[in-house]
Each structure stands twice: as C-alpha cells, then as structure tokens.
Amino acid sequence: MTFPLVIKNLEKSIDDFHLSIPDLAIEEGTVTAVVGTNGAGKSTFFKMMMNLVKQDNGEIEVYGHSVRDVDDSWKQQIAYQAQTMIGCDAFTGEQLRNLMAELYPSWDEALFRRFSEKLNIPLNKKVQKLSPGVKTKLNLALNFGKNTSILMLDEPTAAMDIPSRNYFIQFLLELMEKGDRTVLIASHQADDIKKLADYLVFINKGRVSQLLEKDSLASSYRLFWLKEEPPVSRVPGEIKRTYKKVILSNQPDATMTYLSQNNLVIVDEQIPELEDIIQEILMEGEMVDV
Numbered sequence: 001m002t003f004p005l006v007i008k009n010l011e012k013s014i015d016d017f018h019l020s021i022p023d024l025a026i027e028e029g030t031v032t033a034v035v036g037t038n039g040a041g042k043s044t045f046f047k048m049m050m051n052l053v054k055q056d057n058g059e060i061e062v063y064g065h066s067v068r069d070v071d072d073s074w075k076q077q078i079a080y081q082a083q084t085m086i087g088c089d090a091f092t093g094e095q096l097r098n099l100m101a102e103l104y105p106s107w108d109e110a111l112f113r114r115f116s117e118k119l120n121i122p123l124n125k126k127v128q129k130l131s132p133g134v135k136t137k138l139n140l141a142l143n144f145g146k147n148t149s150i151l152m153l154d155e156p157t158a159a160m161d162i163p164s165r166n167y168f169i170q171f172l173l174e175l176m177e178k179g180d181r182t183v184l185i186a187s188h189q190a191d192d193i194k195k196l197a198d199y200l201v202f203i204n205k206g207r208v209s210q211l212l213e214k215d216s217l218a219s220s221y222r223l224f225w226l227k228e229e230p231p232v233s234r235v236p237g238e239i240k241r242t243y244k245k246v247i248l249s250n251q252p253d254a255t256m257t258y259l260s261q262n263n264l265v266i267v268d269e270q271i272p273e274l275e276d277i278i279q280e281i282l283m284e285g286e287m288v289d290v
C-alpha cells in the first residue's frame, strides 16, 4: 500500500486558535473529505500541507519528502485549490493555462480542455471579469489540467451551480478510476461527501479526528422507530430522540439489547442518511472513533 500523504502529530497555534492533527496516513487511490464547521481549521490544515503555514510541531511528508525540505519539487505532484484565486485577476484563462502548462511537466491538455469546454468557461476573459462560480470552474480546470497524482481541493464546489457540481463529481470519479490519484477535499456539501469520499476526517474547533471509513461510519449509526416511548430518558447508545419514539443510536447493538431486554418493540430501523450523521457529529462536537 502507498501513502502519498503522511502527517505526524501536527500542532499549530494562531493567536487563540489551536490546531491539533493526529497521525494520519492518506492512502493512494482514495478520496478523503475534511469536514468541519466554519472556522474549524480546514483551510489552515490544507495550508500547512502546502507549507504555506508553518507548523509549530510535527511533520508532513509527501511521498516520503518533508514539506519543509529546501527542495520543494514535491509541489509539482500536488494541485492545490485554495478558496480564492489570488493574484490571477489580470490574466485570462488561456494565459493562466500557458503558465501552468509550463510549470507542471505532467500537464494534460485534454483534461483541461474537456473540463473547460463542458462547463463553457470563457478562457479569453480576464479572471476579474468572471463570476465567483466561473472563477471556481476555471480554477478546477487548471488544477485538473496539472494532472498531478495528488489533488487538494478547499471547498471547490461552494459557488458552483448544480449541473456543474454534478459534472465535477463525475469528472473527479473518472479521474480516480485508475487508482493512482489521491484526493483531499474540504467540503460543506453533503452530496460531494456522499458521492466522492472513501474516508472522512472531522475537525471540531481545531481538533482533528482519525480517518473514518465512510461506510463503517454510516453503519455504526442506526435509527430505531419504537412502538412506545421508552421509560428512561436515555437508552444505551442513544444520542438523540425525536417524536418521543424515534431514537438515533451510535451503538446499535447496545441499544437493541436494551430494547429487547425491556420488551420495547422496534417498528422499523434504518441506517441514517450520511448528512444526518455529519450534522450530529458537528453539532455535538463529538469526535468519533470507529
């Protein structure tokens, strides 16, 4: 197994904000979604990965090379998309394309053209004249064109319309098919996470969770519809109760054992939607270890 990105116990303090990231090894061929509320530290995490923000402690390695090495040729293996395009206003898409094609030996013209043409990106217009959504699309086209083995995308779909977002998801899934690319994506869009992610990492107020496998995370939660309201305010595993008889549990086995021992009839049970699980984790500030 190859781990293109390895993080070793990172710490960073900015004023009163403290970011703490445990050991994480991101496996080749996977998409990891970085999920957190506003201001939780997602962008700071990405900037540290790109060595744009220096960590106070710990280490980040890209294909075994420390990002703090004097030799920063590892950057050619990463396409990093920040939330905004800085310093690009005076250039047209074509001019930026020429620049990127020179900087990245792996540049793939077909990938760039396919994405740009499908989303009707006006490559002859200066970036400053583009709407926020079109800027994002151009940024994505340029990053896809770099054809790097690692993509690090900070909220890439935030300003995009629904058809474009769907095309982006389809395009990225196609790129992943060969299994040699690795993606980190920060997103607030449940749909992006549901369709793209293999793993999730949660950030709550600067505290970063372990890598959680998306499917195991979903199946570790269960919604139970009961015939009657339970006699206690909280049954084992219960994290939320709605309509008095619907219980969300993050320990389904313990919940089921209790219900059966107390003759409480389950009318129906379901794995909750990923969006609901994410909402619970973010609202409760719960750090999950499954």
Ligand SMILES: Nc1ncnc2c1ncn2[C@@H]1O[C@H](COP(=O)(O)OP(=O)(O)OP(=O)(O)O)[C@@H](O)[C@H]1O
Residues within 6 Å of the ligand: 014, 015, 017, 036, 037, 038, 039, 040, 041, 042, 043, 044, 045
């Ligand atoms: N240069 C800076 N100076 C001071 N504080 C900073 C700086 N950069 C980030 N922070 C603080 O670090 C914290 C994390 O910010 P960050 O932008 O990483 O959050 P985020 O999770 O990406 O948020 P969002 O979802 O809103 O994009 C915030 O409290 C922010 O105020």
